[in-house]
Amino acid sequence: MAQVVQRPVTSERIDAWLNSLFLEWQSIPALAVEWTEWNDVDRLHFEVDWPVKEDSLATLRGWADQGLLDRDQAARFCELLALIERHRPILERLLAE
Numbered sequence: 712m713a714q715v716v717q718r719p720v721t722s723e724r725i726d727a728w729l730n731s732l733f734l735e736w737q738s739i740p741a742l743a744v745e746w747t748e749w750n751d752v753d754r755l756h757f758e759v760d761w762p763v764k765e766d767s768l769a770t771l772r773g774w775a776d777q778g779l780l781d782r783d784q785a786a787r788f789c790e791l792l793a794l795i796e797r798h799r800p801i802l803e804r805l806l807a808e
Contacts, residue, residue, distance in 0.1 A: 720779050728771050729787050735764050736791065739798040746805050758806060768795070 718724070746754070774780060775788050 720774055722781065722784070725771070725774060725780055725784050728767055729784060729791060732764065732768060732771065732791055733787075733794070736794045736798050739801050743801050743805060746808070754808075761802075761806070 742757075749757075771788065771791075775785065780788055
Protein backbone atom coordinates (compact mmCIF):
# COMPACT_ATOMS: atom_id res chain seq x y z
CA MET A 712 0.00 0.00 0.00
CA ALA A 713 1.34 3.43 -0.93
CA GLN A 714 2.08 5.88 1.83
CA VAL A 715 1.04 9.50 1.67
CA VAL A 716 3.94 11.82 2.30
CA GLN A 717 2.93 15.10 3.93
CA ARG A 718 4.78 18.17 2.74
CA PRO A 719 6.15 20.28 5.58
CA VAL A 720 4.29 23.45 6.46
CA THR A 721 6.73 26.22 5.58
CA SER A 722 6.31 29.96 5.77
CA GLU A 723 6.43 30.07 1.97
CA ARG A 724 3.67 27.48 1.72
CA ILE A 725 1.47 29.43 4.14
CA ASP A 726 2.08 32.63 2.15
CA ALA A 727 1.19 30.87 -1.10
CA TRP A 728 -2.07 29.53 0.33
CA LEU A 729 -2.97 32.94 1.79
CA ASN A 730 -2.28 34.62 -1.56
CA SER A 731 -4.25 32.03 -3.49
CA LEU A 732 -7.28 32.27 -1.22
CA PHE A 733 -7.17 36.07 -1.25
CA LEU A 734 -7.28 36.04 -5.05
CA GLU A 735 -10.18 33.58 -5.10
CA TRP A 736 -12.28 35.46 -2.56
CA GLN A 737 -11.49 38.89 -4.03
CA SER A 738 -12.79 37.67 -7.39
CA ILE A 739 -16.26 36.78 -6.08
CA PRO A 740 -17.93 40.17 -6.84
CA ALA A 741 -16.59 40.12 -10.41
CA LEU A 742 -17.74 36.53 -10.75
CA ALA A 743 -21.23 37.56 -9.66
CA VAL A 744 -21.35 40.12 -12.46
CA GLU A 745 -20.35 37.52 -15.06
CA TRP A 746 -22.38 34.63 -13.61
CA THR A 747 -25.45 35.21 -15.76
CA GLU A 748 -23.29 34.93 -18.88
CA TRP A 749 -21.83 31.56 -17.85
CA ASN A 750 -23.32 28.42 -19.33
CA ASP A 751 -24.36 25.42 -17.24
CA VAL A 752 -21.10 23.56 -17.84
CA ASP A 753 -18.98 26.50 -16.66
CA ARG A 754 -21.15 26.91 -13.57
CA LEU A 755 -20.93 23.21 -12.80
CA HIS A 756 -17.16 23.29 -13.19
CA PHE A 757 -16.97 26.16 -10.68
CA GLU A 758 -19.31 24.39 -8.26
CA VAL A 759 -17.25 21.20 -8.43
CA ASP A 760 -13.95 23.06 -7.97
CA TRP A 761 -15.05 25.38 -5.17
CA PRO A 762 -14.91 22.75 -2.37
CA VAL A 763 -11.16 22.48 -2.99
CA LYS A 764 -10.85 26.14 -2.01
CA GLU A 765 -12.95 25.51 1.09
CA ASP A 766 -10.65 22.60 1.99
CA SER A 767 -7.65 24.90 1.55
CA LEU A 768 -9.28 27.40 3.89
CA ALA A 769 -9.88 24.66 6.46
CA THR A 770 -6.24 23.59 6.22
CA LEU A 771 -5.06 27.16 6.64
CA ARG A 772 -7.38 27.57 9.63
CA GLY A 773 -5.84 24.44 11.14
CA TRP A 774 -2.36 25.83 10.66
CA ALA A 775 -3.48 29.04 12.35
CA ASP A 776 -4.95 27.06 15.25
CA GLN A 777 -1.64 25.21 15.58
CA GLY A 778 0.23 28.52 15.84
CA LEU A 779 2.16 27.99 12.60
CA LEU A 780 1.46 31.45 11.19
CA ASP A 781 3.85 34.27 11.98
CA ARG A 782 2.51 37.66 13.11
CA ASP A 783 2.15 39.04 9.55
CA GLN A 784 0.51 35.85 8.29
CA ALA A 785 -1.89 35.83 11.23
CA ALA A 786 -2.89 39.43 10.46
CA ARG A 787 -3.36 38.57 6.79
CA PHE A 788 -5.42 35.53 7.77
CA CYS A 789 -7.71 37.80 9.81
CA GLU A 790 -8.06 40.05 6.75
CA LEU A 791 -8.91 36.99 4.68
CA LEU A 792 -11.59 35.93 7.14
CA ALA A 793 -13.12 39.43 6.99
CA LEU A 794 -13.09 39.30 3.19
CA ILE A 795 -14.77 35.90 3.26
CA GLU A 796 -17.43 37.18 5.64
CA ARG A 797 -18.21 40.02 3.21
CA HIS A 798 -18.29 37.86 0.08
CA ARG A 799 -19.72 34.55 1.33
CA PRO A 800 -23.36 35.72 0.93
CA ILE A 801 -22.64 36.52 -2.73
CA LEU A 802 -21.06 33.12 -3.28
CA GLU A 803 -23.90 31.29 -1.54
CA ARG A 804 -26.44 33.11 -3.70
CA LEU A 805 -24.58 32.10 -6.86
CA LEU A 806 -24.24 28.48 -5.83
CA ALA A 807 -27.93 28.33 -4.95
CA GLU A 808 -28.96 29.37 -8.48
